[in-house]
Amino acid sequence: MEGEVHPFDYTTGWLAPEVNRSGRNLYENGLQVAESCTNNHYLPHMLTEKFEQIVHNNGAEHSKPFFVYFASPLPKANSEANGTYRVNRQFVMPQYLSRPSVRAMDNEHFGRKQQMGQIQALDEQVKRIKEALECKGVLNKTIIIFMSDNGAAPMVLPTIHVNHGSNWPLRMFRGSPFEGGVRNLAFIWSKLLKKKGIVTDQLFHVADWLPTLYEAAGGNVSDLPNLTGISQWTSLKEGTKKGDRTELVALINPVRNVFGFVYQEPGSGTLYKIVGGPGSSHITGWYKTEGTNATLKMVNPTSVSVNCGHPEGIERTVCQPWLADCLFDLTNDPCELNNIAAAKPEMVNLMKNKVVSYNATAYPSVRQPYDPTSNPELFQNWWTPWQDPEPVRKASSCLPFQSSFSL
Numbered sequence: 001m002e003g004e005v006h007p008f009d010y011t012t013g014w015l016a017p018e019v020n021r022s023g024r025n026l027y028e029n030g031l032q033v034a035e036s037c038t039n040n041h042y043l044p045h046m047l048t049e050k051f052e053q054i055v056h057n058n059g060a061e062h063s064k065p066f067f068v069y070f071a072s073p074l075p076k077a078n079s080e081a082n083g084t085y086r087v088n089r090q091f092v093m094p095q096y097l098s099r100p101s102v103r104a105m106d107n108e109h110f111g112r113k114q115q116m117g118q119i120q121a122l123d124e125q126v127k128r129i130k131e132a133l134e135c136k137g138v139l140n141k142t143i144i145i146f147m148s149d150n151g152a153a154p155m156v157l158p159t160i161h162v163n164h165g166s167n168w169p170l171r172m173f174r175g176s177p178f179e180g181g182v183r184n185l186a187f188i189w190s191k192l193l194k195k196k197g198i199v200t201d202q203l204f205h206v207a208d209w210l211p212t213l214y215e216a217a218g219g220n221v222s223d224l225p226n227l228t229g230i231s232q233w234t235s236l237k238e239g240t241k242k243g244d245r246t247e248l249v250a251l252i253n254p255v256r257n258v259f260g261f262v263y264q265e266p267g268s269g270t271l272y273k274i275v276g277g278p279g280s281s282h283i284t285g286w287y288k289t290e291g292t293n294a295t296l297k298m299v300n301p302t303s304v305s306v307n308c309g310h311p312e313g314i315e316r317t318v319c320q321p322w323l324a325d326c327l328f329d330l331t332n333d334p335c336e337l338n339n340i341a342a343a344k345p346e347m348v349n350l351m352k353n354k355v356v357s358y359n360a361t362a363y364p365s366v367r368q369p370y371d372p373t374s375n376p377e378l379f380q381n382w383w384t385p386w387q388d389p390e391p392v393r394k395a396s397s398c399l400p401f402q403s404s405f406s407l
Contacts (some may be wrong), residue, residue, distance in 0.1 A: 008043070024376075024382050031394065033398075034394070047070070052132045072122055092117035092118050097117040111290065129144075140191045143190040146189075147187075147206075150175070151174045154166055156173070172284065177258060182251065195238070203271070212232050252355065260275045261354060272329060282322060308333070310333070
């Protein structure tokens with residue numbers, strides 16, 4: 001595999017000329033979880049069972065607050081060695097491929113069918129998380145947030161990390177500063193919210209979750225100094241659709257020399273986005289969902305569907321960010337079809353200066369080359385904190401890992 005956790009043996013690996021290593025990478029509380037404890041259990045199921053265990057064991061009187069960050073590995077593609085080549089695999093259990101919504105799909109685009117099976121497994125995770133909270137009697141006091149980390153990786157992505165995903169009609173994909181790479185859907189559910197079914201497109205950065213949830217839990221955000229995030233709890237709770245964030249750094253990558261930045265203009269409220277940098281990819285297009293074409297379209301719009309405002313996937317004014325910065329009006333052009341940099345040079349300069357200001361406070365990159373002394377073969381085929389005095393930390397038994405509680 002390449003940088004992804006295998007869903008059955010929990011190995012993580014990299015396949016490259018300078019690095020060709022793979023090792024087991026499953027820890028609990030800093031201790032290695034041995035193969036005999038897991039027996040190739042499907043990783044999404046195992047993580048769900050661990051969540052159920054945590055909730056079940058969290059106090060008898062339901063009075064102890066808790067926070068759980070549940071990072072599902074679904075949907076995900078893994079890359080495995082196949083002789084001298086690398087191939088993509090989307091691992092999914094047979095029971096999800098046999099569900100009606102998956103069986104209804106033909107096999108012409110089997111990768112999409114496998115991904116639908118993975119999404120069914122993700123749905124099952126969400127269901128069991130909700131049921132665990134409900135059985136514990138704490139659901140009505142809980143805030144549930146569901147979100148992604150980046151855009152999908154369609155088959156046109158020029159790396160091995162592809163999973164038959166789709167960002168259409170947004171531009172580009174994972175790893176890009178365009179909307180297909182950085183704009184993500186999310187939802188929040190709680191009995192504490194005063195309005196239900198609200199759809200908002202206000203700016204929200206992942207860094208906002210810390211102060212937002214801290215305030216929701218009764219904390220005073222002023223007790224958290226030097227934050228880059230902004231609490232948006234009041235907006236979410238009241239359903240106002242207006243938050244306090246007016247600027248958002250989508251990406252500043254000094255290694256690749258690429259950036260993306262969003263700015264809300266005072267008064268008009270228009271969202272502008274600048275994308276640029278000489279290291280920008282020369283691939284800048286839109287990519288239709290597998291199995292669709294001009295006559296066979298995706299025809300299930302919802303309240304959160306993107307309306308491009310113009311014909312989808314057809315560039316109106318060329319954007320070549322490796323040559324010159326591009327500017328888009330995201331309010332009226334969310335699909336980034338029309339580069340308006342030439343028409344608004346003042347806005348370009350304003351936003352470019354803000355990018356420079358943000359970058360001045362950034363921590364320098366600490367990327368290091370591969371260290372051969374970290375080779376898992378030196379540590380019984382485990383990835384370890386190899387420079388620690390005690391890099392190998394084994395548990396005396398499978399407990400508490402195997403004391404999971406199934407509802």
